[in-house]
Amino acid sequence: MVGPKLQFVNVTKKFGELNVLQNINLSIAAGSIHMITGENGAGKSTLAKIMGGICQPDQGDLFMDGEKVRFREPADAQAHGIHMVHQDCILIEQMNVAENLFLNHEPRLNAWWGRYRINHKQLYGEANRLLSLLPVKIDARLPVSKLGLAQKRLLEILRAYYQNPRVLILDEPSASLNRPEAELLYKLIRELQQRGVSIVYFTNRPEEVFTLGEQVSVLKDGIHIGTFPVKDIEYNRLLTYFAGADYKERYPKLRVQRGAEILRVEELGSENILDGISFSLHRGEILGLTGSAGSGRTNLARILSGLGKASSGTIFLDGNEITFRNPRDAIRAGICFITEDREQEGIFPLLNLKENITISDLSRLWNGFFLNRHREERIAEFYKLELGITKTGSDAKAANLSSGMKQKLLLARWLYKSSRIFILDEPTKGVDISSKIDIYNILNELVLAGAAVLLISSDLKELLGMSDRILILNKGRLVADLVNTPELNQQKLLDRLVQ
Amino acid sequence: MYAAERLAKIRRIIREKKRIDVATLSKLLAVSEVTIRRDLVKLENEGYIIKTYGGAVLQELVDENPKNGPAPEVSPNDDPYLAEKEQIAKIAANLVQDDQIIFLGPGTTCYQIAASLTNKRNLTIVTNNLYVISLLQKLPTINVIAVGGEVNYARNCLVGPIAQNCLKHLHTNISFVSVDGINLDRGYTLNDFDVLDIIKAIQLNSDEVVLAVDYSKFDKIALTSIGDLTYFKKVITNSRIPEEYKNYYFQNCIGLYTTMEIEA
Numbered sequence: 056m057v058g059p060k061l062q063f064v065n066v067t068k069k070f071g072e073l074n075v076l077q078n079i080n081l082s083i084a085a086g087s088i089h090m091i092t093g094e095n096g097a098g099k100s101t102l103a104k105i106m107g108g109i110c111q112p113d114q115g116d117l118f119m120d121g122e123k124v125r126f127r128e129p130a131d132a133q134a135h136g137i138h139m140v141h142q143d144c145i146l147i148e149q150m151n152v153a154e155n156l157f158l159n160h161e162p163r164l165n166a167w168w169g170r171y172r173i174n175h176k177q178l179y180g181e182a183n184r185l186l187s188l189l190p191v192k193i194d195a196r197l198p199v200s201k202l203g204l205a206q207k208r209l210l211e212i213l214r215a216y217y218q219n220p221r222v223l224i225l226d227e228p229s230a231s232l233n234r235p236e237a238e239l240l241y242k243l244i245r246e247l248q249q250r251g252v253s254i255v256y257f258t259n260r261p262e263e264v265f266t267l268g269e270q271v272s273v274l275k276d277g278i279h280i281g282t283f284p285v286k287d288i289e290y291n292r293l294l295t296y297f298a299g300a301d302y303k304e305r306y307p308k309l310r311v312q313r314g315a316e317i318l319r320v321e322e323l324g325s326e327n328i329l330d331g332i333s334f335s336l337h338r339g340e341i342l343g344l345t346g347s348a349g350s351g352r353t354n355l356a357r358i359l360s361g362l363g364k365a366s367s368g369t370i371f372l373d374g375n376e377i378t379f380r381n382p383r384d385a386i387r388a389g390i391c392f393i394t395e396d397r398e399q400e401g402i403f404p405l406l407n408l409k410e411n412i413t414i415s416d417l418s419r420l421w422n423g424f425f426l427n428r429h430r431e432e433r434i435a436e437f438y439k440l441e442l443g444i445t446k447t448g449s450d451a452k453a454a455n456l457s458s459g460m461k462q463k464l465l466l467a468r469w470l471y472k473s474s475r476i477f478i479l480d481e482p483t484k485g486v487d488i489s490s491k492i493d494i495y496n497i498l499n500e501l502v503l504a505g506a507a508v509l510l511i512s513s514d515l516k517e518l519l520g521m522s523d524r525i526l527i528l529n530k531g532r533l534v535a536d537l538v539n540t541p542e543l544n545q546q547k548l549l550d551r552l553v554q
Numbered sequence: 555m556y557a558a559e560r561l562a563k564i565r566r567i568i569r570e571k572k573r574i575d576v577a578t579l580s581k582l583l584a585v586s587e588v589t590i591r592r593d594l595v596k597l598e599n600e601g602y603i604i605k606t607y608g609g610a611v612l613q614e615l616v617d618e619n620p621k622n623g624p625a626p627e628v629s630p631n632d633d634p635y636l637a638e639k640e641q642i643a644k645i646a647a648n649l650v651q652d653d654q655i656i657f658l659g660p661g662t663t664c665y666q667i668a669a670s671l672t673n674k675r676n677l678t679i680v681t682n683n684l685y686v687i688s689l690l691q692k693l694p695t696i697n698v699i700a701v702g703g704e705v706n707y708a709r710n711c712l713v714g715p716i717a718q719n720c721l722k723h724l725h726t727n728i729s730f731v732s733v734d735g736i737n738l739d740r741g742y743t744l745n746d747f748d749v750l751d752i753i754k755a756i757q758l759n760s761d762e763v764v765l766a767v768d769y770s771k772f773d774k775i776a777l778t779s780i781g782d783l784t785y786f787k788k789v790i791t792n793s794r795i796p797e798e799y800k801n802y803y804f805q806n807c808i809g810l811y812t813t814m815e816i817e818a
Contacts, residue, residue: 304787305804307811309648419598419605430601433613437604443793470607488804489797496793496812503648504575504608 060085061106061222061253066115068101075101076277079115083222083270088244088254090264090285093274093296095514099257100142102274103226106255107139108132136221140211140228143398148200153182155199156214185213190242205236209243222253229263233328234349234530241267259513260347261293261549294549303541306520307495311502313523314338316374318390318476318507320359323368328354329531332368336476341498341508343522343539345515347552350528352511353395356478359509360392361385386415389475393465393482395511397458401465404454408444409435411453411464415472438467443493459490466497477501478509483517495521515545527551557593560585564593568603568612572637575609638768639663641813642790643670646730646766649788649811652676655724657756658686659731660711660749663766665689667730671696680724682712682752699724706748713748721755729760731786732767735776738798741783743776750780764788769795784808 061083068076076098083089093099104110105117108126116123119135126132129139146155154161162177163170182195189209199207208228215223225244229237244267248254256267264271264285271288273280273296280296318336323329328351336342346352357363359370361379369376372388379385385392394400403411409431413420419434420426438444442463444456453464462482469477477498483491498508498521512518518525519539527535527548535551537543560583567582568574576594580587594610597603603610633639643666650656652675658664665685671677678697681687684705690698703717731753735743742765744750757763765786772795783799784806793812803810 302807304809305807307809309645309811310651311648419595430598433601434604437606437611473605473607489800492800492804492810492812493793496810499645499811500813501607503644506607 060120061255062118062121063102063105064116064118066102066105066112066117068098068105068110068112074277076105076112079274079279081272081279081282083253083255086248086251086253087269088248088256088267090268090271091255091257091274092259092261092264092271092293093280095259096276097274098277099259099274100226103139103224103255103257106132106137106222106224108137109139133218136219137224138215138218138220138222139224140208140215140226142226142228142230144204144207144211146199146207146210146214149198151196151198152186152193152202152210153178153195155210156182156185156195156217158214160217185217188213188216188243188246190239190246203236205232205239208232208240212240212243212247216247216252220252222255223247224255224257226257227259228256229258229260232349233351233354235327237263237349261290262347264293265290294546302516303520306517307492307499308521309499309503310523311339311499313340314505317372318359319371319374321369321371323355323358323365323370325351325354325358325363326366327531329358329365332528332533334526334533334536336507336509338475338505338507339502340523341502341510341521343518343525344509344511344528345513345518345525345548345552346528347513349530351531352528353480355528356392356480356509356511359385360390360478362392386472386474389473390478391415391469391472391474391476392478393462393469393480395480395484397461397465402453402456402461405452407450407452408439408456408464409450412438412467412471415468419471434471438471442467442497457487457490459486459493462486462494463490463497466494470497470501474506476507476509478511480511481513482510483512483514515548518548519543519545560589561593561596564590564597565602568597568610573606573609573611577608579609633662635768635770636666638792638813639666640670641792642766642768643667645790645811645813646764647671647674649764649790650674650677650728654678654727655680657681657721657724657726657729657731657760658683659729659752659756660706660709661732663732663768664730667766680721680726682717682721684710684712704748706746709746709749711749711752713746713752718751718755721752721759724759726756726760727762729756729763730766731756731763732771733765733776733780734771735774736767736772736783736799737775738783738802740775740779742780742785743774744778744780745776747778750778753780762788764790766790768792772796772799 063079063081066076066079091099101110105112108129108131124135157178162174164172164174179195186193186195193206229240244254268285270282271285272282275296314337316335316337321333323332332355344352354363358365361382361384377388412435413431417426420431444460444463482494501508510522522539525537525539526533563583564579576587576590579590594605598605601613603613639662642663646667647670650671655678658668658679658681660683664683668686668689672693680699682701687700690696701712701717701720703712704714706713733742734745763786769792783802788809789803790811800810
């Protein structure tokens with residue numbers, strides 16, 4: 056069976072005043088791997104959501120094999136054989152691999168009373184059959200919490216495949232994976248294509264287009280620039296579609312007097328990922344760091360914050376050599392790491408706002424016997440006002456906040472701890488504009504107070520707008536350490552990113 | 555100085571200033587920053603202050619509601635938005651480099667900016683603001699050029715054709731001005747035609763004109779319009795302004811600098 060032909064005709068989508076997609080005419084050939092690419096904010100995710108039935112277009116139609124279809128909800132899309140794998144992981148950590156694979160579709164003992172009971176033998180049998188498609192071995196009985204991000208991604212794709220999709224939509228599946236991990240993903244995707252599934256692959260990484268794709272469509276500012284066979288398009292031409300205006304002026308950049316060196320890394324390496332990384336970070340400085348999938352940038356952040364181990368090289372703090380055995384050592388040294396994965400590794404969803412802030416330093420609340428809850432309330436109130444966290448009370452559970460609020464809450468936590476070095480991994484990803492501006496201004500406030508910031512981001516405009524210097528990682532090596540002069544632009548960064 | 559004496563002094567300073575940073579306290583009391591931090595921990599334990607990033611804020615301030623209502627033109631020292639304006643001034647000072655020529659427009663926000671420029675080197679300040687002129691008298695390191703003109707006593711500044719003519723002959727690197735009303739539909743508005751003419755004159759001869767206003771001016775409309783919200787390319791204000799403005803500025807490529815501050 057070969058997947059259907061999909062067509063968008065004059066599809067337009069607005070959010071408020073903002074035109075997210077404008078008159079998209081796009082067709083996706085049956086049985087192919089079709090890449091849809093464009094920079095962040097080009098409208099990729101919205102297009103994916105329209106295909107998956109999560110969003111409805113304001114105007115325009117979707118055709119499958121020449122027949123007009125209308126998806127009111129994801130179930131409608133699924134009824135037509137379109138399944139989507141989201142950017143964020145939605146597996147249940149506490150359940151095991153097989154249970155996650157068949158969640159809500161578990162095989163039953165029989166059609167009668169047994170339908171209320173799960174046929175475990177069949178469950179694991181089926182699971183092992185599915186797992187054999189994977190290029191790596193995963194035990195069906197392993198709890199998902201024990202899996203790495205790459206394995207989770209593979210599992211999610213497999214779970215979608217179990218639903219017998221005709222079209223599989225993947226929204227940036229390789230985000231935060233390193234190169235070898237992404238290779239596993241590509242293998243699985245090619246395997247599924249062999250089995251007759253059409254793949255629509257959304258990515259913001261131009262190099263992926265060439266590894267995986269047959270066709271590529273480029274979106275820019277909500278407009279479909281064009282669709283090309285991958286073999287006919289040149290790398291540089293694709294890059295020119297990515298680089299647009301830089302908009303440096305929209306970022307509230309303050310040039311603060313650069314202070315003393317606070318952190319220096321020499322010849323840092325970690326097995327298979329990082330190799331010979333050297334750089335320094337000064338007080339009052341925002342140091343940008345970027346790199347594509349598999350560049351090792353998250354790995355570097357984790358080593359600097361005591362979460363990962365380096366296999367070679369040295370780290371100097373205030374000129375003294377230092378080793379972090381664990382994150383606690385790093386926190387004590389004044390380093391905080393605010394992860395990209397706010398949901399899983401950042402906030403404590405079941406704790407309330409004030410507990411989420413004060414947890415970084417309970418000693419300030421400790422009176423010898425109890426925690427001073429009254430003071431905790433005052434402190435939370437202060438940061439809520441200061442950072443504009445939310446209008447609700449500080450007893451609200453952190454789980455219910457928006458992305459932007461969660462990010463500000465994490466900043467508040469480490470401001471409260473008086474950290475000196477802030478390592479921020481994609482701090483504005485998925486964050487609304489207004490919170491974004493607040494976050495940029497909090498960065499200003501930090502450097503004014505003499506802190507140092509390592510800003511890790513794939514948003515090149517943001518890096519150009521806010522950083523004093525920009526580091527570029529490529530396949531585990533530091534390929535550039537650039538002073539952010541007015542002449543530096545996205546094109547120059549992209550050239551270094553992919554050389 | 556004994557510890558108890560020092561603590562009492564810190565208490566008095568914070569009571570007066572409402573919020574303060576460690577570096578300033580350390581300078582004022584001539585002890586190390588480490589000592590100050592230790593003292594602040596004590597005061598926080600007493601419930602007197604809340605430690606902030608690099609400083610402290612009076613606990614009462616978190617409890618109090620700030621005063622509401624319109625801001626009449628008042629003398630700089632009993633301004634209800636003093637704290638907000640001081641913070642705006644701190645950011646403004648960081649946009650100014652040594653050796654620059656700057657213009658400060660009418661209003662108390664610009665007065666606060668002048669007060670925060672004391673540690674810059676070799677500045678030349680052009681101004682029509684009488685508060686600023688009298689303040690800078692105490693700071694002999696800054697070159698001051700006052701424009702002439704009619705005195706507008708309500709605004710305590712110099713205006714009119716003479717002032718405009720004077721500004722025509724001067725070139726400035728960066729200028730700071732304020733407006734009376736900011737509204738998404740009606741743009742920037744002023745209560746005073748004279749001040750409007752001054753801002754228009756400065757636009758012609760300045761590399762960069764920065765709007766410095768406290769949050770109370772947002773969602774207000776004054777008498778006469780000077781332009782839409784893209785008229786100034788940089789805006790400094792407080793973070794509590796309505797979200798729509800933050801979105802608008804970002805989408806229209808206007809740099810928006812905000813301060814962290816206490817909100818009701």
